[in-house]
Amino acid sequence: xxxxxxxVGIGGTLREGSTSxxxxxLSLAHAAHLGCDTQxxxxxxxxxxxxxxxxxxxxxxxxxxxxxxxxxxxxxxxxPSYHGSVSGLIKNAIDYxxxxxxxxxxxxxxxxxxxxxxxxxxxxxxTTLSMMxxxxxxxxxxxxxxxxxxxxxxxxxxxxxQAADPLVLQACETVAAEVIQFAQHAxxxx
Numbered sequence: 001x002x003x004x005x006x007x008v009g010i011g012g013t014l015r016e017g018s019t020s021x022x023x024x025x026l027s028l029a030h031a032a033h034l035g036c037d038t039q040x041x042x043x044x045x046x047x048x049x050x051x052x053x054x055x056x057x058x059x060x061x062x063x064x065x066x067x068x069x070x071x072x073x074x075x076x077x078x079x080p081s082y083h084g085s086v087s088g089l090i091k092n093a094i095d096y097x098x099x100x101x102x103x104x105x106x107x108x109x110x111x112x113x114x115x116x117x118x119x120x121x122x123x124x125x126x127t128t129l130s131m132m133x134x135x136x137x138x139x140x141x142x143x144x145x146x147x148x149x150x151x152x153x154x155x156x157x158x159x160x161x162q163a164a165d166p167l168v169l170q171a172c173e174t175v176a177a178e179v180i181q182f183a184q185h186a187x188x189x190x
Contacts, residue, residue: 011078
């Protein structure tokens with residue numbers, strides 16, 4: 001029996017139910033539907049101390065994040081765009097990947113990484129998605145070809161009495177599907 005792929009999702013804001021958290025939950029739900037084990041780090045899970053490489057001790061939350069990333073076959077990042085960039089909350093969580101610099105699989109080596117960006121307009125979406133992909137590259141990860149850009153001014157997950165936008169749902173599912181596809185290829189190659 002083959003062990004299911006393990007996909008870690010990191011994203012959202014400190015506000016429960018933010019658009020970026022909803023998008024990440026949807027993407028991870030699709031991964032679970034496709035047979036993967038998943039773990040979500042969102043909201044309070046990301047209330048971590050500022051990353052300091054000199055500090056050797058880690059809180060339970062910091063340790064759990066790094067331990068999950070070490071086990072991960074794939075990762076999905078979902079961030080709001082703050083001033084055309086990744087939020088400080090998400091960037092700080094990503095900085096903890098530095099703890100993996102001496103691992104056999106350094107940083108995100110051999111891991112597929114999907115990116116979701118939620119913003120108030122196309123310019124911020126584009127710059128933030130590009131920045132996310134550059135960050136994944138610098139951490140030796142494989143950014144998937146498709147990145148979801150979600151315009152929050154359009155109430156992508158429905159407002160009062162409105163249904164979610166089917167194109168947004170499809171975009172979040174596509175991110176998950178590509179992460180799984182690339183992670184499966186990596187597993188088969190080993």
